[in-house]
Amino acid sequence: MARRSLSEQTFLILTALAAEPLHGYGIVQSTLALSDGEVTLKVGTLYGALDRLCADGLVEPDREETHQGRARRYYRITDSGMARLVAEAKRRSRQADAALRRTGVVARAGEASA
Numbered sequence: 001m002a003r004r005s006l007s008e009q010t011f012l013i014l015t016a017l018a019a020e021p022l023h024g025y026g027i028v029q030s031t032l033a034l035s036d037g038e039v040t041l042k043v044g045t046l047y048g049a050l051d052r053l054c055a056d057g058l059v060e061p062d063r064e065e066t067h068q069g070r071a072r073r074y075y076r077i078t079d080s081g082m083a084r085l086v087a088e089a090k091r092r093s094r095q096a097d098a099a100l101r102r103t104g105v106v107a108r109a110g111e112a113s114a
Contacts, residue, residue, distance in 0.1 A: 006088045010049055012039055014058065014077055014085040021062035021076040024050075050075060058084055 006014070009031070016022060016030035027050075028041045041049075053059035058081030062074040077085070100106040 003084075003087075005091065006084070008035075009039060009041060009045065010053065011085070011088055011092075013041075013046070013049055013053065014081055014088075017059060017075060017077040018082060018085060021074040023065075023072040023074050025072075027075070053081065057081070 012031040012034050013027055015034055016027050019030075022030060024043070024046055027046060028043075031039055031041055050059060054061070054075075058078055059075050060078055062076040065072050065074070097106065
């Protein structure tokens with residue numbers, strides 16, 4: 001059975017965590033930057049996604065720190081999460097390449113570009 005593709009938000013969360021463990025606000029800021037300001041995660045969306053990613057074994061808690069009297073939980077991507085992210089990035093890249101070839105923006109291999 002084929003694995004479902006990741007939603008854009010989940011893809012960005014995993015991408016954010018690929019560089020380093022982050023706490024919730026750090027993930028929100030990183031996904032905003034990665035999407036060039038197009039994706040702003042709401043707190044409920046973020047923590048719902050993190051709960052699902054943890055349940056699927058793609059992300060896990062890293063540590064907790066106290067900042068200004070509040071606990072911050074950091075999350076990290078797991079090895080299987082990294083493998084899933086790489087596979088999804090390759091799949092998206094192939095699809096984007098196909099779309100650009102079909103629109104004539106990118107020439108097929110061996111053809112002269114316009």
